[in-house]
Structures are given as structure tokens and as C-alpha cells.
Amino acid sequence: MLSRRDFLAASATASLFHALEVRPALAQTSVRPKAFIQIFLRGGLDAIMSTNPRRRNEVDAHVDLPYEEAAIHTVGDVRLAPLLRPLAPHLPRMAIVNGVVGGTVAHETGLTLIQEMRRVFPKSNGLGLVGTVGEALRGDSPLASVWFQGSFDRTKWRPPTGRSLVIPSGANAIERLVEIARNAPMHRASHDALESELRRCLPTESCEAQRAIFELLERLAVSPALPALPGAKGLRIPSGVDVNDRWEDWRGTCRDIAFILENRLAPAVFVDPPPRDWDSHTKNLYNQTYGMEFFTAAFNLLMNELRTRHTADGVDLASQTAIVISSEIGRYPMLNAQQGKDHFPEMPFMFFGPGLRAGQYGETDRKMASVPISFKTGRASGVTQRAPTIDDVGATVLRWLGIEDTKSRGYIGDSLDFLLA
Numbered sequence: 001m002l003s004r005r006d007f008l009a010a011s012a013t014a015s016l017f018h019a020l021e022v023r024p025a026l027a028q029t030s031v032r033p034k035a036f037i038q039i040f041l042r043g044g045l046d047a048i049m050s051t052n053p054r055r056r057n058e059v060d061a062h063v064d065l066p067y068e069e070a071a072i073h074t075v076g077d078v079r080l081a082p083l084l085r086p087l088a089p090h091l092p093r094m095a096i097v098n099g100v101v102g103g104t105v106a107h108e109t110g111l112t113l114i115q116e117m118r119r120v121f122p123k124s125n126g127l128g129l130v131g132t133v134g135e136a137l138r139g140d141s142p143l144a145s146v147w148f149q150g151s152f153d154r155t156k157w158r159p160p161t162g163r164s165l166v167i168p169s170g171a172n173a174i175e176r177l178v179e180i181a182r183n184a185p186m187h188r189a190s191h192d193a194l195e196s197e198l199r200r201c202l203p204t205e206s207c208e209a210q211r212a213i214f215e216l217l218e219r220l221a222v223s224p225a226l227p228a229l230p231g232a233k234g235l236r237i238p239s240g241v242d243v244n245d246r247w248e249d250w251r252g253t254c255r256d257i258a259f260i261l262e263n264r265l266a267p268a269v270f271v272d273p274p275p276r277d278w279d280s281h282t283k284n285l286y287n288q289t290y291g292m293e294f295f296t297a298a299f300n301l302l303m304n305e306l307r308t309r310h311t312a313d314g315v316d317l318a319s320q321t322a323i324v325i326s327s328e329i330g331r332y333p334m335l336n337a338q339q340g341k342d343h344f345p346e347m348p349f350m351f352f353g354p355g356l357r358a359g360q361y362g363e364t365d366r367k368m369a370s371v372p373i374s375f376k377t378g379r380a381s382g383v384t385q386r387a388p389t390i391d392d393v394g395a396t397v398l399r400w401l402g403i404e405d406t407k408s409r410g411y412i413g414d415s416l417d418f419l420l421a
Contacts, residue, residue: 032355032402033322035261036133036268040114041295042107042150043279044343046288046331048368051348051360052098053081060366063333064341066285078360083289086296090303091358095351095419097378098362099370101389102329105343107279110328112158115270117394118411129394131160132411134268136403138163142215143266148253150272163212165266174226174256181220216265223263229255229301235293249273250298258305261317273298278327282338288331299325303352322353322400324393333368346370349393355400357421362388378418392416 048054048065053072056065073080075091087094103119104110113119117129127135127145134144144163159166167173232247250273257269277291306318330344346369348362361378363371372385375392391413395406399415406412 033353034320037323038130038270039325040272041327044329044331045278045327047348049081049288050084051096053079064335083292095356096360097349099346099364101387105345114328118391127162128160130268130270137267141264141266142212145268146266148271172252178220181217254302258309262309280340282340284341325350355421376417
């Protein structure tokens with residue numbers, strides 16, 4: 001098991017790649033994003049070890065707190081727990097909301113709620129939040145959304161409809177599509193090659209998606225080659241884990257996401273990346289550290305790609321992309337007999353991108369349960385207060401992206417006005 005000393009030592013590293021050294025953050029802007037990425041950390045992120053650090057005198061004696069106060073990274077009014085410290089360079093463009101009520105402690109239910117970003121939705125397969133955003137922002141893109149599906153049971157996956165493409169995470173599917181497009185004339189071999197490669201990924205009932213893929217092939221046929229990205233370096237991963245194999249999945253997915261947005265193949269992406277180690281019913285410190293090592297390194301890699309790549313208008317992707325990160329449930333704040341933490345129906349959300357009021361919002365009590373806040377300030381002050389819910393997050397994301405009529409699209413939550421610049 002990872003020792004407390006190792007844990008604190010790991011937290012001292014603000015960046016895990018020589019290629020990703022800290023750069024000045026981009027200036028805040030009120031311009032609305034033109035693209036959207038939703039990153040799903042399946043299993044249950046532990047807030048007290050990431051987005052919601054606490055001092056010992058701020059929590060109940062039974063709350064697990066595996067670090068000293070000195071390990072908390074503080075910038076202005078924002079505090080990051082040790083596991084999230086590698087993301088500190090992004091704080092000027094980062095907003096955190098703690099204590100969001102998700103409404104379930106079940107993984108499968110939570111997965112569907114996260115895909116939809118709401119608790120009430122049509123029972124038939126729909127667009128989900130990413131699909132809804134993609135359809136609204138698509139313009140002349142051949143696809144509305146791309147969904148990188150994880151390795152969990154496909155019977156529990158709720159595939160989107162419309163002009164969407166669903167592919168396995170880490171499968172290098174975009175690279176394969178580029179190869180098909182370049183090597184197969186559109187009038188002859190592309191149809192057979194496409195069906196063979198993607199039959200398992202495309203919803204067979206979606207004629208719209210089938211048509212969209214031919215538009216995608218036309219774009220890919222003249223697209224630039226996909227670049228090589230840095231290998232794993234500096235990751236403090238336990239022995240017995242194939243770091244390079246796991247990292248290759250992350251690296252391939254990051255490259256595909258940046259390529260999709262750079263070439264306007266789709267404006268919205270959902271990604272369920274590997275590994276999935278946040279369901280830490282045993283050895284919570286070990287598993288949360290392991291999962292976060294991969295995630296923070298991959299996020300820094302993705303952000304580096306978004307900074308250095310540009311759309312045809314010359315604007316870098318980081319200046320026009322909204323990112324939302326969450327799990328489907330949270331972790332109970334007390335340890336169980338296996339030194340793990342069980343499910344909790346509240347969870348943190350992280351937001352990155354233009355048009356945000358950067359900062360840390362939402363409040364929790366001494367047992368890490370959410371308390372009512374003002375939707376104007378994000379604090380426990382004001383006349384009208386209640387705990388934020390996943391419904392509110394969904395409606396706020398739509399407004400963040402310039403989609404004001406949220407209720408007609410079935411998003412009935414209230415806007416978290418404190419988030420929007």
C-alpha cells in the first residue's frame with residue numbers, strides 16, 4: 001500500500017512531463033466556447049483527496065484525511081488536495097463545484113445520469129448532453145458528437161442517436177478511419193471497409209449516423225497525419241502495472257480528441273478513459289492515487305494539445321473549448337474495514353474553458369455532505385439557497401455554450417449563475 005510519505009512526496013510534483021512544463025494560463029474571456037469535451041471518471045472521485053481538501057479541525061473526527069495541512073495547495077481562495085495539485089497551472093481557467101447532488105449510489109444509474117446530465121429524461125435512447133450540445137453547435141461538421149466508450153458492460157451503455165459515432169476508448173479508431181479514407185476510393189472500397197471497421201460502433205438504426213460517416217471520410221481523406229505524442233514519464237505507478245500499455249490508451253484518446261476538434265469533425269466529445277480505479281471500496285488511498293496519476297498526466301497532455309493546435313480561423317483550441325469532468329457518484333467520507341470508501345450520492349465537478357468565473361464553489365459540512373448555497377454566489381449566503389444538483393449542471397453547461405432555451409430541450413434545472421462570466 002502506498003505510504004503517507006510517498007503520497008505527500010508525489011503531491012509535490014506539479015507536472016509529470018518535461019514537455020508539459022507550466023506555461024502562463026490564457027486570459028479569461030467572456031466569449032462562449034465553440035466545442036465541448038465531457039470527461040467521465042468512472043467509479044467515484046474522492047472529493048476530499050482532490051477538489052475539496054479539508055483541515056483536520058474542519059471535519060468530523062471520523063472523516064478520513066490522509067494528509068497534513070501543509071500538503072494542501074492554495075492559490076488565492078482556491079485549495080487543491082494533493083492528488084489534484086498537478087492541475088494547479090490551470091486554475092486561472094478552472095472552476096470547481098463541490099457537493100453536487102447526483103441522486104444515486106448505483107454505477108449503472110449514475111452512468112446514464114452523467115450521459116444525460118439530468119435526472120429526468122426520455123426513456124428511449126436520446127442524444128445525451130454531449131449529443132444535444134453537438135447538434136446545436138454542429139454547423140458544417142459531418143458529426144454532431146463522438147463518444148469514446150469505455151470497457152464496461154455494453155448492455156449498460158446508453159448509445160446516443162443522431163449524427164454520433166461511438167468508438168472504444170484507446171482503440172486508435174480515428175487513425176484507422178484516416179487510413180481507410182486515404183487508401184480506399186469513395187466510390188468503391190470505403191463502404192465495405194467502413195462497415196467492417198465500425199459496425200460494432202455505429203447504432204444500426206441510425207441512418208443519419210451512417211450518412212454522416214461518409215462525410216467524415218471525405219474530410220479525413222485530406223486531413224493531416226495524426227502526430228506522435230509523448231510517452232509516459234514520471235508516473236508513480238505501483239509495480240505490476242503495465243504503465244506503457246495503460247498510457248497508450250490515454251495518449252491515443254487525447255490525440256483523437258484534439259484531431260476531431262482541430263479538423264471540425266464534430267464539436268462535442270464524450271470520453272470514458274482508462275483506467276477506472278476510482279471505485280475504491282478497498283485501499284482508497286492507493287486506488288485514488290493510482291487513478292489520479294494517470295488522469296492528471298493525461299489532462300495536462302490534452303491541454304497542451306489544445307493550446308498548440310488551431311482551427312482554420314487561427315484560434316487555438318484551448319480558447320474555444322469547454323471541458324466538464326466528473327464521476328457518476330462520490331465516495332463516502334469515512335473508511336470501511338478494508339481501508340476503502342463506499343458510494344456517496346454527492347460528487348464534485350470540474351470545469352475548464354472560456355466564459356467561466358474561475359474559482360471554488362459549493363460548500364460541505366463537517367461530514368462532507370453538501371449544504372445549500374446561493375446560485376448567484378456559489379456560497380452559503382443569500383436568501384434563496386439549495387444544494388446544486390446534476391440537473392442544474394446540465395442546464396448551466398447548455399447556457400455556458402450559448403444554448404439559452406434549456407427547458408425546451410428537456411433540461412429543467414436552474415442555472416448556476418456564479419459559474420458564468
